[in-house]
Amino acid sequence: MDAAPTPLSLDQLRGNLAAFVTNPYPIYSELREQSPTFMEFVPAGVVPGLDEPLAAWGFMRHADVYAALRDHETFTSARNPLVEKGFFPQLVLIMDDPPRHTRFRRLVNKAFTLRRVESLEPWIARIANELLDDIGSGETDIVQTYTTPLPVKVITRLLGIPGEDYVTFKRWSDTFISSLISISLEERMQNTMEMVEYFGKMAAARRAQGAEDLITALVEAEIDGESLQDWEILGFCILLLIAGNETTTNLVGNALSILVERPDLWRRMREDRSLVEPVIEETLRYESPVQQLLRMTTREVTVSGITIPANELVAIFFGAANRDPKEFPNPDEFRLDRDLRNPVSFGVGIHYCLGAPLARAEAKITLNAFLDRFPRLEYGAAPGVRQSQSPVVYGFEKLPLRLHTGGR
Amino acid sequence: MRLVIDYRKCLKSGQCSYLHAELITADPDGTPRVIAERLGEDLRAAAEDAVDLCPSGAISLTEE
Ligand code: HEM
Ligand code: SF4
Numbered sequence: 061m062d063a064a065p066t067p068l069s070l071d072q073l074r075g076n077l078a079a080f081v082t083n084p085y086p087i088y089s090e091l092r093e094q095s096p097t098f099m100e101f102v103p104a105g106v107v108p109g110l111d112e113p114l115a116a117w118g119f120m121r122h123a124d125v126y127a128a129l130r131d132h133e134t135f136t137s138a139r140n141p142l143v144e145k146g147f148f149p150q151l152v153l154i155m156d157d158p159p160r161h162t163r164f165r166r167l168v169n170k171a172f173t174l175r176r177v178e179s180l181e182p183w184i185a186r187i188a189n190e191l192l193d194d195i196g197s198g199e200t201d202i203v204q205t206y207t208t209p210l211p212v213k214v215i216t217r218l219l220g221i222p223g224e225d226y227v228t229f230k231r232w233s234d235t236f237i238s239s240l241i242s243i244s245l246e247e248r249m250q251n252t253m254e255m256v257e258y259f260g261k262m263a264a265a266r267r268a269q270g271a272e273d274l275i276t277a278l279v280e281a282e283i284d285g286e287s288l289q290d291w292e293i294l295g296f297c298i299l300l301l302i303a304g305n306e307t308t309t310n311l312v313g314n315a316l317s318i319l320v321e322r323p324d325l326w327r328r329m330r331e332d333r334s335l336v337e338p339v340i341e342e343t344l345r346y347e348s349p350v351q352q353l354l355r356m357t358t359r360e361v362t363v364s365g366i367t368i369p370a371n372e373l374v375a376i377f378f379g380a381a382n383r384d385p386k387e388f389p390n391p392d393e394f395r396l397d398r399d400l401r402n403p404v405s406f407g408v409g410i411h412y413c414l415g416a417p418l419a420r421a422e423a424k425i426t427l428n429a430f431l432d433r434f435p436r437l438e439y440g441a442a443p444g445v446r447q448s449q450s451p452v453v454y455g456f457e458k459l460p461l462r463l464h465t466g467g468r
Numbered sequence: 469m470r471l472v473i474d475y476r477k478c479l480k481s482g483q484c485s486y487l488h489a490e491l492i493t494a495d496p497d498g499t500p501r502v503i504a505e506r507l508g509e510d511l512r513a514a515a516e517d518a519v520d521l522c523p524s525g526a527i528s529l530t531e532e
Binding site for chain 2: 126130162165166169170173174175400401406408409410412413416417
């Protein structure tokens with residue numbers, strides 16, 4: 061076998077990680093032609109304690125991303141060096157392969173079906189409107205006052221966590237999500253122990269007496285005599301925090317910022333609410349909340365003419381695939397007349413996002429509530445700030461908006 | 469009893485052919501295909517589950 065090639069470092073392209081994270085699109089279009097690209101996936105020093113850079117084959121073309129996601133036997137989700145080195149917890153479901161993945165997915169599917177989500181829409185709308193009542197009108201950092209609390213409140217309510225525990229839950233959630241970047245191993249352990257204890261007690265209580273909530277549904281879920289163990293329920297709750305909150309926050313924030321910049325479209329949407337759905341789907345493509353996730357090759361495989369050995373990391377760039385000009389003509393334009401079936405924003409294949417119907421419902425309810433209340437949206441005095449730490453997600457850290465209730 | 473896929477709604481998630489391979493396969497490009505023209509009563513529960521799990525509401529069950 062040839063000696064391992066030297067991975068392309070992001071510094072060579074763009075100066076630094078923050079510049080890449082806040083606007084990865086120019087780099088994607090530079091690299092797409094030569095994709096798969098052997099590149100630094102995690103630069104040295106970004107993860108505390110990880111001194112060597114991690115390299116991965118970056119997949120940037122839509123066709124390659126699509127094919128890899130459908131071939132879970134060649135591209136496994138169950139092996140991840142960040143987990144093996146102890147930097148990240150082994151998550152249930154999303155870091156699993158069949159047959160374990162299949163059993164688990166069947167058991168949790170029931171709680172997140174489109175039909176179930178549709179029946180939740182009235183109370184999701186109530187939560188949205190309560191948040192907007194508190195904001196009133198005028199200038200507000202929408203990330204702080206709306207897009208962050210919305211999904212956390214929805215998921216706590218779904219799980220059946222009492223309202224007074226919301227603040228604790230939010231802290232766990234934040235610690236877990238930022239864990240890779242800025243939190244020490246000790247803090248993360250402490251956090252995990254608190255969560256284990258909390259969810260353990262909750263699951264036990266629901267086994268004793270059921271309630272109308274997701275934890276009860278998980279405790280009671282059974283297929284062919286199989287049900288979930290307590291640790292699996294806990295693991296699933298942790299997964300929901302990681303997979304469901306910041307992603308939805310970013311989708312809603314990205315959609316609002318796109319619409320602030322298009323006042324004509326906002327006016328048209330106020331007249332014609334059938335535009336809400338295509339606006340959300342095109343936002344998912346144009347500014348994908350999940351930009352990249354990892355796989356590992358289980359065997360040698362040739363992709364776009366490049367041979368990748370077995371046991372190599374692969375970074376699947378959802379964000380780059382969604383801007384591939386071969387699949388989406390003029391990919392850097394936000395357009396409502398595209399074929400909305402082709403973006404890979406929620407993944408493809410066995411790991412297709414379990415929360416897609418819920419995320420779409422939260423986005424739809426949000427846009428409709430904003431359209432009902434605000435004839436006009438404007439940026440606030442300070443500019444929006446994109447998060448610049450994690451290349452995995454794309455969204456705003458701060459997004460000050462001026463909300464106009466009256467007039468035109 | 470028949471399973472019907474509405475291809476205007478299908479987002480090619482791949483979930484139906486993954487979880488109900490006895491009812492639905494997928495083309496190489498990911499497009500799902502119903503295997504059997506008609507389904508017997510023994511497959512009703514599976515067919516209803518397939519309808520339920522589709523994230524885009526593209527699958528339906530007709531009685532004819
Ligand atoms: C806009 C919001 C969201 C986006 C863009 C998104 C994106 C994704 C993507 C790309 C995957 C595939 C992962 C892979 O292939 O490795 C995924 C999986 C997953 N998502 Fe989401 N997600 C969102 C919201 C949610 C929500 C609200 C929930 C739950 C409440 C959720 C729960 C999950 C779970 C559990 C998985 C793993 C499914 C499996 O492995 O079978 N997501 N998501
Ligand atoms: S589950 Fe629904 S969206 Fe996914 S491939 Fe099947 S029909 Fe299409």
